[in-house]
Amino acid sequence: MDSDQLDSNDPPVTGRIKRSTPSKINSLTKPKKAAKKLRRSNSASTLTGLSVVLNPKARQYFISKDNFIGYRVLVHSPYSFAEVAGKGFAVGQNREVFIGVGAQLTESTSKVRQMSIQKRQCIQHDESLEGTGIKIETFSNYSRPSCLLECRAKILYKNCRCLPYYFPNFAKAWKRNTDCDLQGLQCIANSSATLSALSVDANFQAKDDLLEGANCYCPIDCTETVYNQEMSHAKLMDSSRVHKLVLEEYSVAKKLKKLTSNATFSLKKRQVFGERLEKMLEDITLVHIYFKELGIVKYSRDQLYSVMDVIAAFGGIVGLCMGFSLLSGAELIYFFTLRMFVDRQKNIARSKNRGRPSRNNVQTE
Template sequence: ILWALTVLTSLILSGFFIAPIVQKFSDSPTYTTVANTNYPIWHLDFPAISICPNIRIDSKRLKEVLRNEPWSKLDKYSLDQVLPKVLKKYLFLPGMDSNFEDVEADMKSFVDQYHQYIPQLLRSSIYSCQSLFQNCKWQGIATLCSDLFEMRKTDLGYCCSFNTVRQAEQFDFQDDEGFSFHNYYGEDYFELVDYTLENMYDNDENIYANDEDPTKRKRRSTPEVSKPKVTRLRRTNSAGTSLGLSFSIVIPERSTDDYTIAAFDGFKVQIHSPYDFPEVEGRGLAVATNQIAFISVSASITRSTENVKAMNRDRRNCFLSDEELDDYYIADGVQFNTFDNYTQKSCLLECQAHLIFKECQCIPHYFPSFSKALGQNTTCNHTGLDCLINHQHLLNALKPDDEEHSHQLMEGAKCNCPQQCDETVYMTEFSQVPKSSSVSSKEAGFGNTSDVYVYFKQFGVIEFSRDQLFSLADLIGALGGIMGLFVGFSVLSGVELIYWFTLRLFNNH
């Protein structure tokens, strides 16, 4: 009896110590530690910078565009009264809190008739990057601003971005002949040719030859496009105020036609990953007129080991950038199949686009164009715009997996988008001071300007390593050690037990 109690006690104690190890193997298959506190900045991309002036429309460019069809056929009332109100509704769409149903009937009729053309009208009448930027320097060397800043889509429409990959370049679409449709998605067709206002229209014809099928759109009087333009990301091996990116931005002055999206004169700037869709309205920093702004950047990098990458996708709870996700659903009935490589941001963007399209049969004009993925035209008539306003929670919030606390939160999009196994996160510190009146550029005839300096704070950043906590060999070793300690168990004793309770029972010789 004493021996039986001793064996039973040993088994219970071994089970007591084995249980947490098995649970940790099951619930926490990976762990993250600091691998390097001085990872060189020249091994990572310089952060992307997206800038949107608060005054969104250049009145002079707008007047030029309105001379072309279909706008040239508008009557004076529609041109002077209805169109400005409609444009303001579109510009304020990301933060609009009043229903589009509340507007006048003539505005609804106008939107329903011209909704296919309004997004392009906004694109054509914004301030060009060439007119906004001056005194640009990269790594302390004077550089043409036009070589640094290009138009990109953001949550405020088209804005100027530095070191930002087009969402179109990340789309994964090809026709039967292998031609990529990248140039039809995200940033418009003009981004791939020599864009000027003068050659955008030809003989007063509409710029699109086919408004229903975006893959058949043709540009009038423009050079042929052989290949989509590919963004080459910049890196730096310098840190400090004067050795990053610096520039002056001209702040447009308010006019009688006030297309201003904020209550202050200035602009918003966002520092983000080069691969992320810019969210300037939601995450940008505000810089006022006649200021000198300093934005120091630090970063953290997470790298996953080969052991983690070899794990099952569900066990590691993170996705590789080149993961095959044809069988993965990011929302009910929605597969991740639009982007070529996985990032959490691109997953959320595709998920939100599908969910908002399911509710409204259109998506916001500032989204990358998902018309190919959705198989339909995605521009909004007035009913669609009203639906977008009523469903902004799908664009601004995520529904948590924890239903216990969801009653305290607003409704959000239900998206299954795990983190990336390898990722770079940029952090910023921001300060701004007023310019001295003695160096005011307005007196020199340049208008109101603000100066911005974006730079790495230090030569090194923090590198994290994500590794496998317990491999199968580690688990077997831990279990064997505990069993050996408490009950003297080994492979040989296991074989001996099998022998005594099988062969030995039937053979006494």
């Protein structure tokens, strides 16, 4: 079954509001927030990185997909969809976490970019995909992770007739309803592990031990930044500066602290508020995200051999092994073609000159 084509008999998108789309009522009643400027850092230190205080609200946990209380953290390229559930780091409660970020940049030279896609086997972010056999309908720019995600989504939709709620809004591009019922959720749970893999070549020897995987044609990116991260953590001390900061800045903590000292409430109620505040402080986690080094590793994807390089290498190898070079071949061609032609023309000219009478031999009467 072709994964690039959707069934025309699928039900169209219904008019109900999706979970990830704000309703018109909310957009009218809530004031629009001003656009925030992206912040950058040119240093490598926890002091100048991004520090975030997280409250997992452990008391509200009922049924969780994970077996821990906390969050998952993933550092990824802005061109890629964040697959946090499958690739993120686990960050638990009551911890101070340090996440050091590094990067590797791969760029293609101008010689590589001038080649055809079939020859260079990579695609640029803003390149036209016409005639390549690649169909991207949801993402504005090409990236291999996005291409793989859309390919897997098409296969998953064909098998289960729905997609996970955290996927991008494929329903808008496909004009199909991608919401799941109970049967669809069970189908996704059974298929997700298989679709996380890619199919291998039929000639691969150890194919029996591998998952079938998704059959997707997604070439690598000509320019790609790959982020790597390493994490260390330790338990927060009691009454640390983080707890003091939360009590001073976090609105919920300030309210609970105020309620515990409110004399209008009974002692029992104040104790309940105090327990909630204490439990919240026990759940707090502080995460630092920062650059490990001041620079990154940069690789260049370049043309390995040009036509002149091949000619020079061939001439050198032949000259070393046989005592023959391309220059010798050029001399042979010269002697048997151009030189013979020139010599023949000279001989013809000499013959004509011999047949003409000389001026010195002319007799006058």
